[in-house]
Amino acid sequence: MGFFKNQFADVVEWEEFRQDMIFWKWQEREIKRGSKLIIQMGQDAVFLRDGKIEGIFEKEGSYDIESQIVPFLSTLKGVKFGFNSGMRAEVLFVNTKTFVVKWGTKNAINIPTEQLPGGMPIRANGTFEFKVSDYVALIDKIAGIKQSYLVEDVKIRITAVLDQLLMKWISREGHDMFNLQANAGEIASGIREDLDMQVIDSGLSITNFTIMSFNYPKEIQDMITKNASHGMVSDLGKYQQIELTNGMASGKMQGGAASDMAGMMMGMNVAKEMMDNMNKNEKGKNQKDSDEQVQNVDPSGKMPNFCPNCGEKTTGSKFCPNCGQKLVP
Incomplete structure (x- = not known):
């Protein structure tokens, strides 16, 4: 510990504080009797001696160094300030924020x-x-x-x-x-x-x-965007519906040829969907009739007395004389 005249400090504080500064070191100067340590919010003050930590003070406020700081320093306990002399110190101020x-x-x-x-x-x-x-x-x-x-x-x-x-x-x-x-x-x-x-x-x-x-x-x-678009509109009908809906919602298809074209396309899509459903239903009905005909054939292989399809009396032929239904497998 060294003592120097005419280099005494009244206040020990972070003199060059900046928001982007992580730490700042208070240079080794003499702290005279009655000096204060000031710690601002978001700062810690670390007292050092020969590069080693003497004490860490975290709570913001103003402290009397002689009475409130020195007694808590690890190797400087009991040190008293002389009347005309001071204590040499090094203080590292650390910004504690993230x-x-x-x-x-x-x-x-x-x-x-x-x-x-x-x-x-x-x-x-x-x-x-x-x-x-x-x-x-x-x-x-x-x-x-x-x-x-x-x-x-x-x-x-x-x-x-x-x-x-x-x-x-x-x-x-x-x-x-x-x-x-x-x-x-x-x-x-x-x-x-x-x-x-x-x-x-x-x-x-x-x-x-x-x-x-x-x-x-x-x-x-551009390639990623194009591939994503293809994946989203792989169903052409769905793509048309989305585009038409967006167009009408945005007001770009109100009246005129564009609106007529939109209505025509939607009408064609609806008609196509109806035809597809009709064909699907007709196909299902034909399949059902075929299944019933197969079920009506006597599995024993014997000639039935009446046609299972139209009810006409059979004549011994393999086919119904009235409707042509096959009578035996």
């Missing part, structure tokens, strides 16, 4: 796929969230050598490995390369776990990772 960062691939990622020998060029974008989770690791790996640390510093670190992780998780077996959004949750979950392992040794934690969208080249997107 940071939300937007990300996006700068260049298309070429994902290997069987459908395209040259690979599928894909872009993606979304957000990730992180926060400080371990002060000891943060001080050991980052704060020990830096005066401050920004969200942009973390973003650069994350995006440096993001392309590789996207390729790893998109390329997993079972993912439809033409509908990656269906697997966006699974892909994002895997990437979050891998990113967390990348930064956990620095005292940070990736709390969430989301993929808002996957973007294909225009030619491939």
Whole structure:
């Protein structure tokens, strides 16, 4: 512990606070008797000595350092301020909020796929969230050598490995390369776990990772849209009904030739449906009659006395003389 004249501080606080700043270090200066520690909402104050944590203060407010802070410091308990001297200290102010960062691939990622020998060029974008989770690791790996640390510093670190992780998780077996959004949750979950392992040794934690969208080249997107349309309207009649309904609902077919054409098409479709139903019913009736005729034939092979179809008395012939019904199998 050293003491210096004319370098005393009245207030210890985060002097250069920014919303995108993860931590800021109060430089080693002398704290004179009666000085205050001010902690704002969303901040923690970590007292350090030789790079080691002396004490962590989390509750916002204004504190008298001599009476309310020093007695709780691990190795400085009992230290009293001299009348004209101060205590040398280093305080790390940490932003405790969860940071939300937007990300996006700068260049298309070429994902290997069987459908395209040259690979599928894909872009993606979304957000990730992180926060400080371990002060000891943060001080050991980052704060020990830096005066401050920004969200942009973390973003650069994350995006440096993001392309590789996207390729790893998109390329997993079972993912439809033409509908990656269906697997966006699974892909994002895997990437979050891998990113967390990348930064956990620095005292940070990736709390969430989301993929808002996957973007294909225009030619491939047009092909996906066309295939989806074909699948939705494989029934031509249904397609016509949808188009006509949409047209009438939007007011684009009110009156004129378009309206007449719409009515004619709908009428033709209704007539066709009625004919199909009639043919279906007639076919069913004929099949039923045929089945009944077969059932009316005497299975024993003997000649019946009366025709099972029209009731005419038989004459010994294999066929009914009145209606021609076959009388024996």
